[in-house]
Amino acid sequence: MLALACAAQAMVGLDTAIVNVALPSIQRDLGAGYGALQWVVVAYGLLLGGFLLLGGRMTDRLGRRRIFVAGLAVFTVASLLAGAAHEAELLIAARAAQGLGAALTAPAALSLLAVTFPEGRARHRALGLFGAVGGAAGSVGVVASGLLTAGPGWRWAFLLNVPAGVLLIVLAAVFLAADRPAERTGRLDIAGATTVTGALLLFVYTLHHATGHGWTSASTLALFAAAAVLLAAFVRIERRSPDPLVPGSTLRNRTLVAANLTGFLAFGALLAFIFIGSLLMQQALGYSPAATGLAWLATTVTVVVAAIGGARLVARAGARTSLVSGLSLLSVGALWLARVPADATYAADLLPAFLLAGLGFGLCGPAVQIGALSGVSQSAAGLASGLVETMREIGGAAGVAVVSAVLVAGSALDGSGLDGFRAAFGFVAVLAVLGVVAAAAGFTGRRG
Template identity: 40%
Template sequence: MRTLTVPRRPTAGLREALVLVAVSLGQFLIQLDLTIVNVALPSIGADLGVSASGLQWVVDGYNVAMASLLLIGGRLGDRSGHKRVYLVGIAVFALGSGLCAVAPTAGALTASRILQGIGAAIELPATLAILSHTFTDPRRRAQAMGIWASVAGSSLVIGPVLGGALVAAFGWRSVFVVNLPVVVLVALLTVRTVRAGGIERGVRSLDVRGQMLGSAALALLAGGAIEGGRLGFASALPAGLLVAGALALVGFVVAERRHPDPVLPLGYFRNAGYAAANVNGFVMGFATIGLLFVFSLFFQQVQGFSPVGAGARFLPLTVAFVITGPVVGRLIDRLGHRMPMASGAVLLAVGALLLLRVDAGSGLAPVGWPFVLIGVGYGLLSTPMAAAVMGAVPPERAGMASSTNLTARLVGGVFGIAVLGASLPNTVVGAPDFPQRFVDGLHAALIAAAVVAMAGAVVALRGRADR
């Protein structure tokens, strides 16, 4: 008689590994869509007739939607369970990706990118929270977060290279189609291996006012930064958006102080390490995402590289980051969070300043070695930040802590693209003076990135609560 065998559930070690794969791939997809679109921008502009400012919204529509809703995404995970919320976010992200792939106009593409960002905002905080609940040992958790950060950061090189190859072979729409099979794999792994949990008990009421004011503040401030880069910060539209965003931010702080169960408990910022990690999240996003944006345009519009060639120029940066990430997890166990964060911010600044040697005719070396330093700096920053914020809160607030730090990173990226992008010229591509004017603007952007990075290093050194 043949014995009926029941498939065994994964062993504890295998389950942990598969959970790490599931959340790392989810984070990878979100990061990928921050970078893969950059090399497709010239093709999108030519096909849909989009101006430079319109292309900026194609990038930042995704970023702004994600940044403005991350706090809500983290709160939903804490209340409803991180596994459930993660799966919902993946589904919304997949829908947005499919709509991007068939978008007939620039407006439709931007709207679909916003939908992608909404899905990412729901999904992203759950990745760190799921890791925190799965890996309960602090040392193993730090190592897992190092791998998670490295996989996500690999999108910095895979995004531009893969995007360039896809655009060259199949057109720009393929950079969105590629998300769909990965989403299916992530969903299957999540259903099979991630345990339900992470539901916060004893919540008195949802902080609806705080959630709305926080989202409005982030969206208005980000929109003001983008339009300020396009029109000038003294113009009526960006000035109005920034003032409205500042008022919403004040209202948000007041609401959070008064609510018995706030979406963002401000008391955690009294922990110096938690506060320093979130400040450096902004710094890392500002410097790295901003520099990726301006150099993607530089390689293609000034140096004339194809999308594939432009993507390949970022290889030194991401290879350095991918190698650094797992090592940093062990480094944190010995040194704490403060010194790796400060060192990472300094390396970002040094790399940006070394790039001041770049001009229109520069070869690989003047770009490659500074990119290596920036990649190592990114790795030194990313993992300690995640470990610091997750270690400063109780497990039931993991989603809140994760969403706060990720919001800081994304808001930094939005402002990095806006501020560094504002340094670039409005001269028509191909005009005789375009290359030199672009290089001059690029140098101004590099100085701004270095100043912000050094400020992050100072804050990190003052954050005494390391462990």
């Protein structure tokens, strides 16, 4: 069960970043313009971030095994279509379908772990490994993208998912117990699901829109306003619904709310760190795509080792200690790169920061998930999983979008562009420090 959930999480995480290094090859083979090329990346994150909350609640309402297998099936078919695409439009549509499949798979996998392992050391160990896989998947995706593009070609970044997905579907059908009718609680709140999914889709889209059109442009402000209107409509619907998508009791769970807020800031800081770090190496320091991918191996290995140890730290000292320690280390790593020199070397100027970031996120990644699922009933495990995964994706999208604006603004003041990178890493440090504050203030008692 644990291996199955981790493998599914690895597929979802890998495809978040696996196309990044391959984009120039995709552009050349498909004749895609820069606008279409951006949507190859955006489409996946847009559907993933928009449908995670709905996917989590569908897990509670329709059955964990059913939604897990359905998500894997959608993801696998979409991967086949992406690998076979000969037009940019088809590739973008397939990437969107991948995001939808991932939005069903990720919360179902986390929910399965929550109900399989009882709260305590067993669950902490399971979520530690699950968090290690999720935390390492993004940087492994960058490495894999470079190697596959230089080897058999970019299409294999998608086609490798097909046999893996089929194998996971077969294993799930054989080893996962069938959903019991008693485990399926209530009806799905269609009105609430529609409005909150629309609000999340529009919000994530607006973050990407703002990077190209400006944060204060009329179109960006109008889109943000529309997302706010949909969110307000969702709140109104939930208050009147006899069976709401997000019950009020969920928002009164202090540990769950603190975990989601901290997760939003933590994943925003981490993904912004990886995004800016990759640009720094390629644009300012002259690294090749393959060398950039390999440079992240230090972070990848450190995340895995620290996440497994981090789960033990949560069991002994609580989620607050792990989150405060991990985010503090991440902030120090970002500040280290905020003084990066023009003649930076990997060993002296990049590696220490990459190791600190890996250690920091390895500690806080599992703690976010453990905190989000603490004290949650089995009937609400899917909802709690969907909420924390939504905060992870939206936090990451927001972090990358805002740090891009900081990078552009800072680079305008410096011909070499290094001042922009220094300012961007300073912003990442601020995000991490805000995460420290959220964790310290939000988690209380032994459970925190």
